[in-house]
Amino acid sequence: xxxxxxxxxxxxxxxxxxxxxxxxxxERRLPPIAELVVASVALMxxxxxxxxxxxxxxxxxAPAVGLLxxxxxxxxxxxxxxxxxxxxxxxxxxxxxxxxxxxxxxxAGILGFVFVYDHTRGTTLAVLILTLVVFAxxxxxxxxxxxxxxxxxxxxxxx
Amino acid sequence: xxxxxxSNGRTAPPHLAPVEGATARPPRSFQIVPLRGxxxxxxxxxxxxxxxxxxxxxxxxxxHVVGGGMWTALDLFLGFxxxxxxxxxxxxxxxxxxxxxxxxxxxxxxxxxxCTLAAGWQLARHLGDLDASYSHHGWIVASFIVVAxxxxxxxxxxxxANIAVLFELKKPEPNGEIIGRLMRRFIFTAAITGAMQVxxxxxxxRIATA
Numbered sequence: 001x002x003x004x005x006x007x008x009x010x011x012x013x014x015x016x017x018x019x020x021x022x023x024x025x026x027e028r029r030l031p032p033i034a035e036l037v038v039a040s041v042a043l044m045x046x047x048x049x050x051x052x053x054x055x056x057x058x059x060x061x062a063p064a065v066g067l068l069x070x071x072x073x074x075x076x077x078x079x080x081x082x083x084x085x086x087x088x089x090x091x092x093x094x095x096x097x098x099x100x101x102x103x104x105x106x107x108a109g110i111l112g113f114v115f116v117y118d119h120t121r122g123t124t125l126a127v128l129i130l131t132l133v134v135f136a137x138x139x140x141x142x143x144x145x146x147x148x149x150x151x152x153x154x155x156x157x158x159x
Numbered sequence: 160x161x162x163x164x165x166s167n168g169r170t171a172p173p174h175l176a177p178v179e180g181a182t183a184r185p186p187r188s189f190q191i192v193p194l195r196g197x198x199x200x201x202x203x204x205x206x207x208x209x210x211x212x213x214x215x216x217x218x219x220x221x222x223h224v225v226g227g228g229m230w231t232a233l234d235l236f237l238g239f240x241x242x243x244x245x246x247x248x249x250x251x252x253x254x255x256x257x258x259x260x261x262x263x264x265x266x267x268x269x270x271x272x273x274c275t276l277a278a279g280w281q282l283a284r285h286l287g288d289l290d291a292s293y294s295h296h297g298w299i300v301a302s303f304i305v306v307a308x309x310x311x312x313x314x315x316x317x318x319x320a321n322i323a324v325l326f327e328l329k330k331p332e333p334n335g336e337i338i339g340r341l342m343r344r345f346i347f348t349a350a351i352t353g354a355m356q357v358x359x360x361x362x363x364x365r366i367a368t369a
Binding site for chain 2: 057
């Protein structure tokens with residue numbers, strides 16, 4: 001925080017490519033990984049709202065299970081697409097992903113604790129916990145992917 | 160944070176041109192996650208868990224009202240007051256503000272959100288508002304939907320952009336086009352976030368006076 005160097009040049013694309021260097025990471029076309037995971041987050045939250053709107057009574061679980069399955073499938077599809085991206089700044093990706101995962105496991109854990117504490121039990125609790133698990137995987141994945149996609153391969157700057 | 164973009168994308172504006180004769184500089188020295196703030200976050204979250212576990216109504220209400228009030232106020236103030244001001248500052252001023260301000264938001268916003276939601280849930284349960292037979296249950300469900308919309312925007316769009324901008328600014332030669340593209344997300348979502356926060360105020364005041 002002590003050295004925000006205001007004279008460091010912030011370069012535009014013309015300047016970056018003018019010397020024949022590698023194309024900008026902006027121009028690279030990547031699979032819709034972020035879009036898939038954001039859609040998964042939306043499905044997880046929809047499932048959470050559906051269940052929460054019915055508590056403390058047990059609602060019909062089919063819609064919530066369907067949303068959970070759909071969101072989980074989108075997350076898996078995103079992971080498969082991501083695993084095939086070459087080259088990719090995996091060092092940066094995992095640097096961000098592991099710390100974000102730690103943070104969102106804590107957040108999901110607190111939310112899960114509230115449900116358990118409130119005596120939510122059985123299948124409803126299982127669906128809620130699985131929803132939180134997918135949610136806790138989704139958010140770090142979006143963060144890590146968004147950061148890593150703009151990094152040159154092998155670059156891990158940041159803290 | 161609606162308007163801290165460094166460029167609008169396709170072509171490099173003159174103010175993003177490199178300084179004459181400049182070479183790559185050492186990365187800016189700032190922490191993307193301010194480590195000194197982590198103990199504060201830990202204390203707040205521990206207080207939240209203890210409050211829920213002890214089921215003290217006043218403390219639960221405190222976490223929900225304080226967390227929610229700060230969340231709403233920050234969102235509206237940043238989106239509609241600070242953002243437009245930042246948009247009129249010089250690039251160097253915006254960069255310096257961003258590197259000092261945004262790391263703090265990495266800790267502040269998730270902490271406020273989890274305090275508001277967890278305490279709010281427990282408060283609603285305590286007061287019987289969660290029960291479908293509650294006369295204003297519709298408002299409760301509406302608040303769930305509003306929070307879900309804000310969560311998708313915050314977690315899926317804004318928070319990743321925030322982190323990515325900070326990583327970009329740590330590079331020896333930050334790419335103005337990347338920063339501009341990421342910061343446009345804040346501009347595009349400001350209206351939605353603002354509308355959702357105003358809806359939250361309406362819903363919460365309706366419930367409180369029901």
